[in-house]
Amino acid sequence: MKSAFFTGHRTIPRSVIPGIEQLVAIANKQGVEHFYIGMALGTDQLTAQILSKMQLPWTAVVPCRDQDKFWSQSQKQKYHHILSLAPDKIYLADKYYTGCLNQRNLWMINNSQLCLSVWDGRQHGGTFHAVNQARRKNLTIINFHPQKHLIEPVSIQLSLF
Numbered sequence: 001m002k003s004a005f006f007t008g009h010r011t012i013p014r015s016v017i018p019g020i021e022q023l024v025a026i027a028n029k030q031g032v033e034h035f036y037i038g039m040a041l042g043t044d045q046l047t048a049q050i051l052s053k054m055q056l057p058w059t060a061v062v063p064c065r066d067q068d069k070f071w072s073q074s075q076k077q078k079y080h081h082i083l084s085l086a087p088d089k090i091y092l093a094d095k096y097y098t099g100c101l102n103q104r105n106l107w108m109i110n111n112s113q114l115c116l117s118v119w120d121g122r123q124h125g126g127t128f129h130a131v132n133q134a135r136r137k138n139l140t141i142i143n144f145h146p147q148k149h150l151i152e153p154v155s156i157q158l159s160l161f
Contacts, residue, residue, distance in 0.1 A: 005036040005061075005108035007130040008043025008118030012146050016118055019144035020047050022151060023116040024054065026142055035116075036061050036108040037086075040101070040126075041075060043118045045082050052085040060086035063104035064093040105130040115141040117154070 004027045006020075020043075027035070035058040037048045051058040060083055068076045083089065092107060093100050105126070109115070115134035119127045131154060134141055141154045 001033045002031045002114070003034045003036060003112045004032045004114035004116050005038070005112040006044060006047045006116045006118075007038070007105065007108075007127050007134075008047070009120065009125075009127055009146065010040060010042035012042050012046065012118060014046075015149070016043075016144065016146045017046065017050065019146070019149060019151070020050050020118065021054075023118075023142060023144055024050065024056065026151070027114055027116060028056075030114065030140075032114055033057065034059065036112060038063065038101075038104050038108060039067065039079065039083065041071070041079075043127075045079065048082050048085065052082075057087055059088040059090060061104055061108050062089060062091045063100040064096045065091050066094075066096050069096060101126060102129065105133060109134050109137050109139065113139060115139045117141060117143045118146055119143050119154075120146055 035051055037058055037060055038044045039060050039062050068079050092104055117131050131141055143152055143154045145152050
């Protein structure tokens, strides 16, 4: 079964919904039958809602059972509602630890053939690192730029220093 994972910024406008839907459509055309979502704030949770509404199969890949411990009460409520929609859930650790979010990304990369990103090209942060790791694993990467509202090629300039 061909799978894809989503990665993206935590703060995104709702105007990216058509872009996420476009990424899903492209993935489906490429034979993707299942999606992995890391359940972070922003892109992940919005994508989970979209996949649920479209009735497509997806798995919540939760880095730790207490992922929401630093979030506001309203963020926690929304998270638990979206998590309840997940057809499948995988918990990678019981407690938060430094590096657990990266381990979640590595799990999704190792279990996917396609990386779908909502990324503005910034060369730092979790989305950059997930895309960079996906590139190292030779995954196909399809990006939606949240400000330009365009599907675009991914270009990462790696520094040796």
